[in-house]
Amino acid sequence: MDIGGSKTEAVALDDTGAIVASTRLPSAQGPAGVLRTAEQVVEDLARRTDRGVDEFVSVGVGIPGQVDRDRGEVRGAYNLGIDLLPLRERLRERTGLPVGIENDVTAAAVGAAHLMGLSGTVAYLNLGTGLAAGYVVDGRPLRGAHGVAGEIGHLPVDPLARPCPCGQLGCLETVASGSALRSSWPAGGAHPGHTLLAAVDSGDEEARAAFDHLVRGAAASVRLLVLALDPDTVVIGGGLRLLGPRLFDGLRATLDRWSTDSPFLARLELSPRVQVLPEDSSAAAVGAALAVAGDDPAGAFGASSGVGRSAKRPACRA
Amino acid sequence: MDIGGSKTEAVALDDTGAIVASTRLPSAQGPAGVLRTAEQVVEDLARRTDRGVDEFVSVGVGIPGQVDRDRGEVRGAYNLGIDLLPLRERLRERTGLPVGIENDVTAAAVGAAHLMGLSGTVAYLNLGTGLAAGYVVDGRPLRGAHGVAGEIGHLPVDPLARPCPCGQLGCLETVASGSALRSSWPAGGAHPGHTLLAAVDSGDEEARAAFDHLVRGAAASVRLLVLALDPDTVVIGGGLRLLGPRLFDGLRATLDRWSTDSPFLARLELSPRVQVLPEDSSAAAVGAALAVAGDDPAGAFGASSGVGRSAKRPACRA
Incomplete structure (x- = not known):
């Protein structure tokens, strides 16, 4: 499952890694709310697959914040009202199932690589409320020493140097993210993206400048990922x-323009590396299930192979 | 061996990964010169270890430029006068030994992790003529899809936006590298670093500004590596x-100052992660030998374990 600030999305995978059921509930807030929602989606998936909860093999949870996989704890998931939650143990108690937790962006990277059939090194760039990346190398998540690999949203790059909630100035996240969009285009209301594009189309120069700035920030994030991780x-x-x-299109055109000015960047072939995650792909929920299954020595399949057979009755992973 | 712009450094390792001999020759230029120097250091190591060249198990070469390990080719090693050199095959012909090639910074990362006994994820930041990083994850080099992982020197970050030879403006390499130092302190002569420090000590404001800028660039490189790869x-x-x-000291103080302003950075504990490679450590030469031995299925030891036993007479790797 993927526990987000507004909704919790979950899928049941069979032992080939295929989605056999899915569900989505509003996320309740705070430790108790998050646990209740998580338990509910597991029960919901059991109903939808006509099984008992105890027939699931494992539960993988993708969640924002700092995820300590050794301790099974989540810290600082502020958009869920969580300061500290020993999520793995609490959810294991409630479901009776083995539980694994994963940073949501890393989970999405694993899911995207699986669903899109991508091999080698994959960087997933999440342009959401914030900006962050997750990595998969040869089918396995690359998490870094403390699970913060990919926190590129807090690299200061922008000469406009707008204050970032992290305490620094001009972070990538202040340029290319949902929160950046809301700051740079406060007239946008509930759908700032659509309002911004409409203003661009009507010839609004300020809207054009705001949109271009956002596109350049997204392109800079891609360049950063390519140079840092290739x-x-x-x-x-x-x-x-x-x-x-x-x-x-704007992002790719920006990368191509930069490459025209720099033979070095041209050799890196930046824009052909960019792909877009299909909408409604449930990548983070799928990736959370796969990443946890891949960590489980008794797992029927690994995240890298994606396919395998268990000797038991075909099982489900939520 | 580590083939650098001015010198070629080589070590012979025994099958425990310990250095049993070392040598250093000036690097001759151009493809023919580089090959001749490489052959000479192998012969020299054979003499110093009282063996025939044919008693070495393999040769690992670290070299600047774009290293295509699949094809065994080096491209664009301009400080060696090399546009394209099929180094692996040519050196194999000359020595009769299996040869592996590696980007010099990645080789140094492998060597540094080995010599300093570092486990987990290690980023090696080379502040040389240029600026680049190499990575080791759990004992194995992380090279990326096309061997350019770690080319962070060409990320534009500096509002001063000095032109970089890569065609972009304000790259990290224009701030914190030997070439940056020579541009910002042209009065430095043959030893710009020492001349700069002397000027700082004499109270020269411009020298202080140039030094501080360089230190901030080095600190920004560390922050980037931690956020990107953790x-x-x-x-x-x-x-x-x-x-x-x-x-x-300046670098660590800069990281600590940034962390005072940003609770986010403070949690990452940046400055405690920084270590300095001991001088004269031959890290790149050691790492080139280890990386190639680790790739060699018949190798007596892997880069990750560092220690092993061959059934044959204890062998040497150059």
């Missing part, structure tokens, strides 16, 4: 996908 | 080490 593919996902082809 | 350790090496404790 992924075969950079997959773009997150809420800013709602800006659609205009965002992606 | 390494357990960032090892700093390269020619700028000649600036000594002033550079490293």
